[in-house]
Amino acid sequence: MTVSRRFLILGTLCLLYDTTAAQSLDSMPTDAPKCAVDCLTELLSQKEYAQMGQEAMCSSKPFSKAMGVCLMTKCSMRQTMGTWFEKKDFIKESSAACGIPPTNNTNEYRLNGTIVFVFALVFFALRMVTKFRLGLTWGIDDTLTTLSVVMLALGLGLDMWFISDSQIILIFKLFIVIEVLYLTALVLVKAAILCFFLRIFPDHKFRIVVKCTMVFNALIWVGFFIFVFFQIQPFSLFWNGWQQKKGHLILTGFTNFTLPLAGMNLLLDIWMLILPMTQLWGMGLKLRKKLGVISMFSVGIFLTIVAAIRVRELVAFLLSEDLTVDHAQSAVIWSNVEISVGVMVACMPHIRHLVRHITSRIRARKGTETKHKNRKIFVDRSLATIEVGDSQAIELNDEGGLLTANTCTTASSATKVGTTSTTKDSKTYGSVSFASDGDTQV
Template sequence: MQTCLLQRCETVDAIDVAKIEAEACGRPIRTRKVDIMVPLILQIAGILAVLLRLYARWTMMPRLEADDWIMIVCGVIFTVLVVIGQIAGAMAFGEDIWMVEPDKLTLGLKLFFVDEPLYLATITLTKISVLIFYLRIFPNKSFRRATYATITYIITSMTVILFLQIFQCTPINFNWDGWKRDFGTYRCLDLHRLVNIAGGLSISHDLIILVLPLPLLWGLTTSKRSKIGISFMFSLGVFILITACIRLHYIAAFTHSLNPTWAFTDPLTWSGIDASVSVIVVCLPAIRILFKCGWSKLLSQNGTARGGLAQRRVLSAVRRKAQDPESADSKENTINARDEEVAEGVFATDVASVLSMEEKYDFIFSSQSTRMETHDSEPELELEDVVPREIHGSVGYPGGGSAKETS
């Protein structure tokens, strides 16, 4: 009956009648407020992930890189997104529309309208941060051109979607006042088509970012086990892809609902999960090395025989090379990876985990470029190849040629 009233009567009157009818007939009051609170766990974890990433980078390198600054901006926007989203959810969503007070419904829809561009900005910045990270660790010219093209594609498409989202209805205040159905003259885009296009573009971004580095990663002349581990770290983006697909499913269903405050519970929930997972996954590599170094320090303090012996062997090998720098071959091809390859476990994590903070600054995070040989015929990356400010390895990229020097 409530649905019939919403279809055939003025909205405000229909809501009042539906509420009276529900109370008179003793209908159970439905609520999904708890469901809206579920993403809060991941949202808090996302905020903590950004803070841990910044702490790890601040304590283990002399300066923050471009992708770190992007994540600082992203973290601020994400925090505002979480606060506004939780207020809007508690105020106007998770229950039937006839149970929501009109003033609260209007304010909740207004907050939701503000939250939408914050969501788009959050997921866009996480993607750009990952691509900037790619540019810092992979010197291959073909790969870099593909990465720049992907950045351009993401920025352009998300800017268009943001513009369409803001002006999906004119006047703009129809987005929060239009539910009353007495607004007057207005014009709106096809919301169903818009959300499908936006969701499809976002999924295409995730797929490209996920697949882009795989040829380079499998071209590394390291053991198969190392390749699998490295690929796993880069493939965590599959979780972002999954949540984006689930969110798109619920968003599409919402656009046809006559009871949006109830129907939008799932889209609101999965939007929060999607943004949170994106932020967490992007921060995981830095968090991983932070905990890895902490664990190595704990082993050293406890005097664990196995851990201590392994650390002494690594440090001894490093210092032997430092005392005899001429033993290392000169390298023509460079890769600017003083933090990621070593400090984030992409190529030589164990070296970073056993050095003191001063040695890390001198050895890993020097202002000079870290070096990497890029010929497929070279042997596997070995511990003895690691020297201060130089890491020797090999990257192969089908059809892309050898890597060149980057700064």
């Protein structure tokens, strides 16, 4: 049973029944709905509840359950409190009568938000270290990831019934801002990942598919603004409609767009997880190394899992009555987690490059590093089959040197690099770069 629904049941009991057992039903508060009065009269006429006082009613679970069943059967939500926005004063007073303290999850919300933001910030910082320390070219995916972190930094927890009218209005205004920042950050994260695909996969058809995906991603963002800013006229009803008994207008955006938007984002996450696999599986790598490369690109599955959890929480949120507590905290937290995980996923290839650079320097100092310089780990054609030379020495399209490991060399040995033509059945597949050794790491 939700917090607000329990407040509704217990509050009805407290306002309908005075501490004096002899008080007549004629003295019940006039602000109580008729269906609730009927329910209480019916229950008090039963032998097991006839002698109950206010304190007993507030603490009795069987009585609360029986009252709740009756209320949900005889009263519509509008009959019970008008609309769920109009329950505010009634539930506040009734909860105080029963001694039920207001829910306050503010600190928990702030803690969760801070933790996921710090993780995303650490990953972003490591990405920047990789860029500037190793001299990699700045790409559009770097710009988009930077903007995503800014949006995340700009990114409720009290019972709606226990905060002032001005605070409720501010919360709805902030919700609009947060929703805009959330979607913008999410679109930027996805765009950054898609731009990364364009940087490393040269296949023409694949690049067309990626660009079409980028267009669809952008259209989601445009569609959001068109829908949100034109669904309610005047737009101010979004934050003060509850005062004008037009609270259903606020829910219009949630039910008609927020949930479908979350569903589309989930499907897009799954699609973006599949995209690189279509290129990686056909690469000329040994199975072990192929699985290693695929696993690096599969970190996006965490983003998909988080998106799925967020959809579940949004469904629960839309079905709740107390918008600032019932599942709202989980919905907001998982939205923050989704953006943060997206930033981390976008930064992982750069972090991997930094880790390889550091480990190669450590091995070089120990004298165990195989001497390489500017070695590449992928082939220029994503689906090329390698039959000649070292099958592990392949390279992807590497704009900016992201996938090129610049490792240390010593004076005692130099790297030998050459080219050869790959042939099979008297057909030439082109020139492929290779290194003299086969110690390429993936």
